[in-house]
Amino acid sequence: MEDSVDRHLARWRGKAPYDETVEAVITRIQNLTKHIATSKRRMHDEIGLQDFEYQTLHRLAARDDRRATAGELASELLLSPAGMTGRLDVLEQAGLVRRIRGTADRRRVDVELTPAGHAKWMAGMQLQGVVEADIVNALDADEREQVSALLKKMLLRAEEIAAGPTAPGAGTGTPAADEQA
Numbered sequence: 113m114e115d116s117v118d119r120h121l122a123r124w125r126g127k128a129p130y131d132e133t134v135e136a137v138i139t140r141i142q143n144l145t146k147h148i149a150t151s152k153r154r155m156h157d158e159i160g161l162q163d164f165e166y167q168t169l170h171r172l173a174a175r176d177d178r179r180a181t182a183g184e185l186a187s188e189l190l191l192s193p194a195g196m197t198g199r200l201d202v203l204e205q206a207g208l209v210r211r212i213r214g215t216a217d218r219r220r221v222d223v224e225l226t227p228a229g230h231a232k233w234m235a236g237m238q239l240q241g242v243v244e245a246d247i248v249n250a251l252d253a254d255e256r257e258q259v260s261a262l263l264k265k266m267l268l269r270a271e272e273i274a275a276g277p278t279a280p281g282a283g284t285g286t287p288a289a290d291e292q293a
Contacts, residue, residue, distance in 0.1 A: 116143060144247070151243040159236045164189075168199055169208060169233040172225035179212070179222045208232060 117139045121132055156163055171188050172178050180188075186196035200223055203209040208229030214220030225233070248256060 115140075147247070148244065152240060155236050155239045155243075158239060159232055161232065161236070164199060165203060165208075166233070166236055168203060169225060169229050172209065172223065173230060173233045178225040178230065182211075182221060182223055185223060203229070 117136055120139060121136060124130075124135070125132070152163070156166055159166075161169070167189060168185060171185055172180060182196050182200060183193065185191075185200075186193055189196070191199070200209060200211070204211060208226055209223050210226055212222045212224055214222065251259060
C-alpha cells in the first residue's frame with residue numbers, strides 16, 4: 113500500500129541528493145507529527161481550551177499534590193513571570209486553578225488545579241488518547257515495542273547532537289577523543 117511519503121519520494125527520485133531511506137523516515141515522522149498536532153488542535157477546540165491553557169493544567173496534573181508555584185510553572189513552560197501571571201489569571205477566572213497563599217511563608221503563592229480544571233484536563237487526555245492509540249494500534253504489540261525502541265535510539269542521538277560536544281573531539285571515535293571523554 114502506498115502512502116503520501118511514497119508519492120513524495122517518487123516525485124523527488126533522481127532530482128535531489130539525499131538518502132531515500134533517511135528522507136522516508138524523517139518525512140514520515142514529520143507527517144505523523146502534523147497529524148497528531150491537528151488532532152490536538154481539535155481536542156483543544158472540543159474541550160474549550162487553548163494549547164497554552166491545556167499545557168498549564170497538564171503540568172499541574174502531573175504533580176502528586178496538583179500544586180506548583182507560579183515560578184515553577186513559568187520555568188517548566190519557558191515563560192516570563194508576567195506571561196505566567198496572565199495565563200494564571202485567565203485559568204483562575206475560569207475556575208480551573210486557584211491561587212493559595214502559603215501558611216508558613218505568606219509571600220509564597222501556590223497554584224492548585226481545581227476539580228473542574230482536573231476534569232477538563234482529563235477530558236482532553238481521554239480524547240487525545242483515543243486518537244493516539246488509534247494511530248499506534250496500526251502496529252501489533254511487538255511492532256509497537258520495536259518502534260518505540262528505535263525512536264528512542266533516534267531521539268537519544270538527536271538530543272546528543274543538540275547538546276553539542278562536551279569535550280574537544282568528543283564523539284569522533286578517535287583514541288584521543290575517547291581518552292578525553
